[in-house]
Amino acid sequence: MAPSTPTATLHRHHSNFPTIRSTVSCLFLSLLFIYILYYSTVPFEPVPIIKTTINDCQVDPNHRLQTNTSNTALKHIAFGIAASASLWRTRKEYLKLWWRRGETRGAVWLDRQVRTAPDENLPDIHISKGTSKFQYVNPNGDRSAIRISRVVSETLRLGMEDIRWFVMGDDDTVFIVENLVRVLSKYDHNEFYYIGTTSESHFQNMLFSYGMAFGGGGFAISYPLAVELEKMQDRCLRRYPGYYGSDDRMHACMSELNVPLTKEPGFHQYDVHGNLLGLLAAHPVTPLVSLHHLDVVDPIFPGMSRAQGVKHLLESAKYDSASIIQQSICYDKKRKWSILVSWGFAIQIVRGILSPRELETPTRTFLNWHKRLDYTAYSFNTRPVARNPCQKPFVYYMNSTKFDKGRGKIIGIYTLHKERYPYCKWDMELPATIDRIVVLKKEDSNRWDKAPRKDCCRVLPANNKAVLYLWVGNCQTNEVIEL
Template identity: 45%
Template structure:
């Protein structure tokens, strides 16, 4: 600093101190400010040290982490804090933590491999030990990691498995990897099928810098009564934002012992998050599939929300009839990739010339009723399944209606045969009539034209993910060839509803 600059500062301080600090000498005053500045800087550094010690368990000397690990986690938090208003959330911001077993991975990995994209998705399947095929781990599978030993933790649930402790700690072990640019930790099972584009669409609605815990309940009331209504079920998958994970990992191990009597890993996670004061944010696209029997009614009656996940597919009948479970799920996933946001979305319309009602569950099935049905009935799922634990006909956490034994009170059902994208951003799908040989057909005269229909062809523009940022509204449709004659095919076009449009019977 030049002598002229010093003199200018001294003159300024001299004039200022005569008003504020008349008893101080100029040099004393300069020394005072220098000393005060040093004190403030020291206080700030100490405060930062304690803040990081509290908000980052990795900066605790008892944890055994080195400076490099600490620095990496601090950088991660800095990225998370600075990313508000930055690029929209995408799949690279998600770190998946999948609970698996070295003994069963080969029999279940086909589910994960349907949605896992090497070099695109990030995450690990966490195993209890090194897998037998570790030298030839499939390139199509998630990379694996071996969980830490949990033998020191308490587990007192007499009818459960200690593996629940190991799986509950996946979020902690995932966090402690210190990977860059993680906004969300998504947990699931090795038989959970994620629809990742829709998962991103859902998570992008939320501020990842806030503490969020997102998922869905069980479909069976008895499961929620036994476990919890306020829990995101682990098989359906759930998402924890980075800030919430940072708080959760600090208390998780002690919390696991406090809830040693709980059955599952997801119960423990919810109990610990409850101690932080965060409630579950429910998203209806996460599906635990706690049902038995045919999933048809559940899938054909999907809510107006993106399909995010499906679980327990080994415990229900195949999604599509006359196919294996694996091939059925594969077919649904292939269809989903054609138009991710539209998969399983319902549209209803009337053919007023023939007094027909048509219900489309895009990419899955079409129901044709030779009568005019109310929207309330059309949106209510057929009860083609039973409860998870007791195999009872009810209750469920959503409305259901029985599938009548009377063939004249049942719709004609068409299942997807194929779908393709065409020029102009449109899809065209063909749905083929399904005939259950164990069921009689209706012999009423008004059913004759409907029974002649063998195909329903459905066209729709690609569903824009931005539509999910608006208030949810079921899209509309119209029957194109509503004539008076007998047709073997019906053509339906799905479109956005007009402002004043409703499905109101005449």
């Protein structure tokens, strides 16, 4: 027999392929049948829900499954307020301004017992547990930072039901709670979120971190993240005995949990000194969530105490919290005035036409937290106070706000701040001829559900030359600020 050629061998192997494929197919079908038959006879046993005990608080790991999908409301937020007994007598006055008994939930955490009247509008008071087991070696700080850094974990242990967010603040932090709810509603509370913002001082951010939420401005931690934090926080704190404060310790633990800071610029640390006019009048286009360091800065309304000034601001917030201190810019072209409105707070009239880009930049009416540093040490753009005496702004502070049922509009009255204005040689009408400014607007509670945009401002006709009427509201189609 002649030897097989390569071609003949190849054909012979190919002729066996159908038989092999048939055998493999039969074997696969047999195994599949046995697999289905076996598992169809095994009874299904659901995995039990395991609850993990954290001290005295029962924390359900399936919290996500049990939480409804309705919008976040104030009742879903637990506040943990860090306070000191030595400062409690004055600091509690700030807390009274925004706390709503029966609506807000949470606790104040103190280092020792204090006296309070039963009718005072204050949260429940708790005493923090001792921290003697933790080492603190920073020569410039205070070991109370360890106690304060555990506020969120201790608030979690209170076992409050139906909580989605834990919000921490200081006893001199004032929250605009409606705007806090608006901000937190943007995020899924079932995920790990650490929400806040940095300092106004570039040097402060360099000392600590641009990735750290400064605690005085307040920050929010979602429920599941708070649970994970509580499990490991004491171990975490032992690793950082040299840190200065509570917020950098919290940031260190967030880093170990692999959770970055989600920045929301409406939280305000206000690491500044002096007058907040320049900052508040040029607030970023975002809801105002918190104010801090109110004992350090000047009263926000001249002639009032610090607490009275904040209370006065919150009176306008009752009518349109979403719009409080939001900036609008317009021009009185006939008199060549630039008008800068910070709704619910103040209005400034400047002689001459300044561009919107210039007006929306904060004027340096304030000083850096580190007073020796100059204006380059801010983490945002600023502009100098005008040197030209003719361009010193005439400031009209909010006097009153009310709702006019007949017009269906909010009416704000702003009166001129009486101070000495320098002599000006310009042949231009003096803004001081205006005694008061009347601002008309409608409530816009859904403004943050849309793309961020400033309100437009228009000068309205008036018969009384001593009164300036302005309208502030949503911009119309093709409406721009015309110089």
